[in-house]
Structures are given as C-alpha cells and as structure tokens.
Amino acid sequence: MKKFLNTPESVLSDALAGMAAAHLDLHVDQDAGVIRRAEQTRIGKVALVSGGGSGHEPLHGGFVGTGMLDAACPGEVFTSPVPDQMLAAAKAVDGGNGVVFVVKNYTGDVLNFRMAAELAADEGIEVQTVLVDDDVAVQDSTWTAGRRGTGATVFVEKIAGALAEQGADLAAVAAIGRQVNEASRSFAVALTACTTPANGKPGFDLPDDEIEIGVGIHGEPGRHRQKLAPAREIVASTMDAILAESALADAGQVIVMVNGLGGTPLIELYVVFNEVAALLAAKGVTVARSLVGNYVTSLDMAGASITVCRADAELLSLWDAPVNTPALRWGL
Amino acid sequence: MDIALTRHWVQAIAEAMDEHKDRLTQLDAAIGDADHGANMHRGFSAAATALETFQPESVGQLLTKVGTTLISSIGGASGPLYGSAFRAAGKALTAPEPDAAQFLVALRAGLAAIQAMGAAVPGDKTIVDAYAPALDAFAEELDSGGDLAHAAARAAKAADDGAHATIPLQARKGRASYLGPRSIGHQDPGATSTALIFEALAKVVTP
Numbered sequence: 001m002k003k004f005l006n007t008p009e010s011v012l013s014d015a016l017a018g019m020a021a022a023h024l025d026l027h028v029d030q031d032a033g034v035i036r037r038a039e040q041t042r043i044g045k046v047a048l049v050s051g052g053g054s055g056h057e058p059l060h061g062g063f064v065g066t067g068m069l070d071a072a073c074p075g076e077v078f079t080s081p082v083p084d085q086m087l088a089a090a091k092a093v094d095g096g097n098g099v100v101f102v103v104k105n106y107t108g109d110v111l112n113f114r115m116a117a118e119l120a121a122d123e124g125i126e127v128q129t130v131l132v133d134d135d136v137a138v139q140d141s142t143w144t145a146g147r148r149g150t151g152a153t154v155f156v157e158k159i160a161g162a163l164a165e166q167g168a169d170l171a172a173v174a175a176i177g178r179q180v181n182e183a184s185r186s187f188a189v190a191l192t193a194c195t196t197p198a199n200g201k202p203g204f205d206l207p208d209d210e211i212e213i214g215v216g217i218h219g220e221p222g223r224h225r226q227k228l229a230p231a232r233e234i235v236a237s238t239m240d241a242i243l244a245e246s247a248l249a250d251a252g253q254v255i256v257m258v259n260g261l262g263g264t265p266l267i268e269l270y271v272v273f274n275e276v277a278a279l280l281a282a283k284g285v286t287v288a289r290s291l292v293g294n295y296v297t298s299l300d301m302a303g304a305s306i307t308v309c310r311a312d313a314e315l316l317s318l319w320d321a322p323v324n325t326p327a328l329r330w331g332l
Numbered sequence: 333m334d335i336a337l338t339r340h341w342v343q344a345i346a347e348a349m350d351e352h353k354d355r356l357t358q359l360d361a362a363i364g365d366a367d368h369g370a371n372m373h374r375g376f377s378a379a380a381t382a383l384e385t386f387q388p389e390s391v392g393q394l395l396t397k398v399g400t401t402l403i404s405s406i407g408g409a410s411g412p413l414y415g416s417a418f419r420a421a422g423k424a425l426t427a428p429e430p431d432a433a434q435f436l437v438a439l440r441a442g443l444a445a446i447q448a449m450g451a452a453v454p455g456d457k458t459i460v461d462a463y464a465p466a467l468d469a470f471a472e473e474l475d476s477g478g479d480l481a482h483a484a485a486r487a488a489k490a491a492d493d494g495a496h497a498t499i500p501l502q503a504r505k506g507r508a509s510y511l512g513p514r515s516i517g518h519q520d521p522g523a524t525s526t527a528l529i530f531e532a533l534a535k536v537v538t539p
Contacts, residue, residue, distance in 0.1 A: 053407075076374075078365045079407040107506045111412035111449060115403065138510050145509045199357060199366045218365035220507055221514060 001200045003300075008197035012054050012076060019061055023326050026064055033085040034092060035061040036071035041095035046164040046173045047071070049089045050102035050157060052109050053078040055196070055299045056217055058327035059153060065325030068161035069102075077196050077299070078218045080108035086116030090125050098126035098170035100177060102156055104149025105133035106218075128170055130177035132156055134186045134307065136245045137214030137223055148216050151259050151307030152184035154295050155319075158328065162321035176318070180309060185246040187238045188305035190215040190222065192263060194298050213237075217261070217298045217305075231268075235275035235306070242308055243283075253288040254280065255319060257307040262297035264304055269293065272304050280308075289319055295327065333480065334429045337536055338391045339383055342398055344532035346376040352528055359521040363508040368410065368521040375406035375414070391430055395438070396422030409506055410522065413446050413459060420445035432480040436470055443467060450505060457503040457515065462526035466491035481538045488527070488534035495523040 005011055013030060020028035027038040041047050050060045051073030060072035070093035075081035090099045099120065103113045110131070117127040132149035139147075160177035168176075190212040193202035196219065203219035206212055211234070214223035258273040260266070273292050280287055288311055296305065311319065322331035349356075353369030360368035379401040388394040399418030403411050424441035427434055443463050452458040454465075469490035473483040496519065503515035506522070 075407045076367070076371070079367050079371055080409075080411075082404050082407045082411055084404045106409075107450070108408035108411070111409055112407065115412055139512075145506055148510065196366055198370045199361060203361050203366050216507075216510060218507070220363075220365050221511055223512065224514075 001195055001197070003195075003197060005197055008200070011197045012074065015054070015057075016061075016074065019326075025324075026061075026326070029088070029092075032088040032092075033081060034071055034073055034089045035064050036089065036093055037064060037066070041070055041093045043095055044097050044167070045095040046097050046168065046170050047090070047093040047095055047099045048102060048157065048161050048164055048173070049073065049086060049093065049099055050153070051075065051081045051086060051089070051113075052104055052106075053080055053218065056297050058294070059296045060157070062327035063154070063157050063325050065323070067165050067321055067323035068157050068325050068328065077198065080106065080112045083112050083115040083119055086113055087119045087123070090116070090120045090127065091123065094125050098128065100160060100164070100170065100174050101127055101129045102153065102160070102177060103129055103131050104153055105131050105146055106148060107145050109149075126170060128174035130156060130160065130174055130181065132181050134181060134184045135216065136185050136187050136241050137216075150188065150217055151186040151257050151296050151305050152181055152309065154257060154291070155184055155255060155307065155309050156180045158323060159315055159318045162318040162323070165321065180315065183246075183311070183315070184307055184309040185242045186305050186307040187241045188215050188217070188222075188261065188303060189213055189234055189238060190261065190298075190301055190303035191228075192300075192302040194219040194262065194301035196299065212303075214241075215298075215301075215303065217296055219298055219301065231271050232275050235272055236279065238306055239276060239279050242306060246308060246310065253286045253311050253316065255289045255291075255309040255311050255315070256280070256287050257291040257295065257305075259291070259296050259305045259307065260294040261301040261303040261305065262294060263300045263302035266293065269304055272306070276306055288316055333391055333432070333435045333537070335388060335391055335394060338394050340536040341533055342376065342383055342394075343380050344536050345529050346380040348528045348532050349373045349376045349525070356521050356525055359519055359524055362518040363503065363511055363515045364521060365507060367408065368525065371406050371408050371410055372525050375402045375411065378402075378405035390425065390428040392422045392425030392428075392438070394422065395419070395425065398422070409450070410525070413450055413522075416445040416449055417442035432474055432483055435480065436467070436474060436483070439467055439470065452505045455501060456505045457498045457501040457508060457520045457523070458505050459522040459526045461498050461501070461520065462491040462494040462523035462530070465494040466526070466530045481534075484530070484534040484537045488530040491527040491530040495519060495527040498523045
C-alpha cells in the first residue's frame, strides 16, 4: 500500500483537520464528527444534513456550503457515521424549520440515520429523510437491501439545497429531493479494486485484463466481471442498464454526471462522457447540464459511474442556482 | 449471571474482537467492504473502556450501557444492530442478578431487536443465522436441566455451526446482498462475530 498517511488510524482526523485548514468558511468539529458551514443557519431556513462513510470525497463534506448542505457527518472509511453525529449536526444547523436528512440507501446509513431522526424528534427537531437509491446495478427486490445510493446524491443535495436556500418549507425541500432521486439512475464500472487504509490491500482481486461491472462505492465487488473492452462498448452496456430503468422521454432534457471513482484521470472521464453524449443524442435526449469529474469516489478505485437525471425547467433552474462549496461553486 | 461476570463477558468479547479483527475484515472483504473487524474491535474496546468507570446496580443496566456505547462507536449496520440488541437485552432484565432462564429472556429480546431493525430471518446470511440457533441450543439445554455454563457452551457451539452454515447461502440482506449469487461460498462476517460473542460468554461462565 502506497498512500499519503501518517498512520492508517489517523487518516480521517488528519483529513478533517486539513479540510478545516483549507476551507475557512467551514467549521469542522472533530469531537462531534460534524462538518458544517461556519455561518449559523438563517432563522427559518430548512437545513440539509447528509453523511456517510469516508473515502467518497468530496462527498459529503465537500458539498457543505451556501446552496447545498448545511452539515455533513463523516463516518470512518466506508463505515456509516453514528447517530450521535447526525443528532449533533441537526442541533447545530437547525434554523427552526426542520432538517432534511439525505441518506444513501445502505443498511448502515439507513439504520444510523433512522436512530438519529428519532433522537432529534425527542429534542423537538422535525426531520424528514430523503433516501437516495439510484444504482440500477442492484435489483430493487425483497431479496436485496434495495438499490444503492450513489451518484444521484450529488443531484439531490444540489437541487434540494437550492430550494432550501430560497426559503421553501421542510415538506417541499424533502419532496424535491425525492423527486430528483426518482428521476435519477446510475451505474458504475471499476477497472481496479480500491484499498482501504485499514485493510492495506485491494478489496478484491481483479486480473489486469478484466473489469468489474456494477460496483458500488465501497470497494465491494460488482454484479459480474468481463474482459476489458473499448470505452464505447462499456458505455453502451452501462447506458443500456440505466435507460432500461429510467423513463427518458424523447426530446427530454437530462443532467448527466460522469463521475470518477478516484483513480481514473479526467481525460478518460471525458472519453466516457463523449460516448454518453453520443448515445443520448441518438435517442433524441438533450444533455442540458453536465458534470465531469470526481464527485462520489471510492478511495483509489479506477473506474467511473454514470448518472442520468431527467430534468424539467424547475430542476434546471435549481441546478443553476448559486452554490458555494469546496467541490461545487458557480453562479456567485 | 452477576455484574462481575457480565463485565468479564464484555471484556472477553473485546479481547476476541481484537484477536479476530483481521479474520472478520477478510471475511467482510470477500462479500462486503472490509471493515467489520475494525468496527467491532472499535465498538467493544469502547464498551470495555466505558465500563471501567461505570458502576451499575444491575446486569441490565450494564448491558444497556454496553448497547448505548456500541451505537455511539461502531457505525455501519453493526452499530445499530448489536447496540440495539444489548440495549434490548439490558432493558428486558429486571432482576439485578438474573438466573439462566431470565438471562435467556434477555438474549431473546436482543435477537428480537435485531430482527425488528434489520428485518432479517434465518437463512438471509446475517447475524440471525448464528444468533437464532444459539438461543435454541441455550433453551434446550436449560429445558433438559442444564446450568448456565452448559447452556452457554451449547449456544457457542450452535452459533459457530450457524456461522459456518452461512457459507452456501446467498445473502438477502445488507451489503452482501448486492452480490447476488456471488455471495455464495463465503462465511458471513456478522454471523461470525455473533459466534465470537457467544464463545466469549461460554468462556466466562465456565467455572
């Protein structure tokens, strides 16, 4: 394992200290395990809190700031945060009109956020949860834990965060978050496994000429593996999986994210984006907005995920609203 | 079961998680995300530390404290599941020093909490696959006149067998379920850590 670490145990606290030093408009409370805006929440503004295991940076801490999250709770690497963290975050950022929890559908995140929501209710804070489950690599059936939450989390946090900034109430902010999730579908392909600092070696063995199809964002293996193929073929089968589960109307508009999993250079992500754009154009679908870069990573995993979100004028307008976070910044 | 013995149990679990953390993590790497060993070790170390300065009036209070500490320190799915189990077990105990039958009631409350939260049933390749047979064996031994030590020993054996029996199962809950049929052929890390917890119990109650 070759990584920039002092010790594997201190990776999270060292990285959080680095975030605090780098981003002065964030307040990082190491004891509580909460990253929040340095500025207090405006009275009456609905607050957005998310969180999850670390190792997906910039998700979630990199999306804390004006127009997006009010606070994020980083867990240990690939381990959901504990309820105490979300409770502390909710108490710190509640503006009096309630808190929306944005939760990726993983059993650990779901259970810990559920406990936190109960604790917050005990303290008089109204919480609504938006569950993100956009990953079509997992069949949503009673025989699995349901589709995973992956790339759409960025869309949910951006769009619901924009609506909250405009002063919408708790129910409306939660509703648009759920609407974005419903409109979004993702699929990821890994070229390599990732190495957690604690484990010190790749999470699964992948031969040099094989790729893992349908991976999640925690280094867990995917649905199956196949031989490496040209980008055009990989993207075509990936988009087939996405389009099979999303009702993309002809001539509709979409927001597309081609997301790097941490170890893939941007030049390759643009190769992928080119194929995605060509496929959507051939189906008469307009790419209205796009993101290309590393937004929801899996440590050092090489690979990419594609997220497609059907967007109407309202979603696009909220997407374009000003945002000022370490990882997304525009319209200011 | 008295307070001193229960303290020893938690201490023994913490030692077992330390000793087996790499094995648990390797099992988790195969079908999950390679953190179960580190998480369980962190949680039970925190619980053992919390108990050093905690002076409970009953076994129930002690177990409740362990559960609360696990929820606050493990994270992942294991934190709420094991934490709720210990809390439910603690709250089910009214006698300050329960006998074996009362202790079984508490252990059953723990399993019920896990199933209520995770909705897992036997055969889903989870903690339940070790926990449920352990309680059946514990109850059988008590019914046939056995004492706590014998019941705990049989429960430990049944939990370990149950954990091994998860190998051919396809996971239907938790992160391993994403693998579908590829989860077959691997022992479930959660069932394995449950077996360690029952093994620790057997160890401390055996005179």
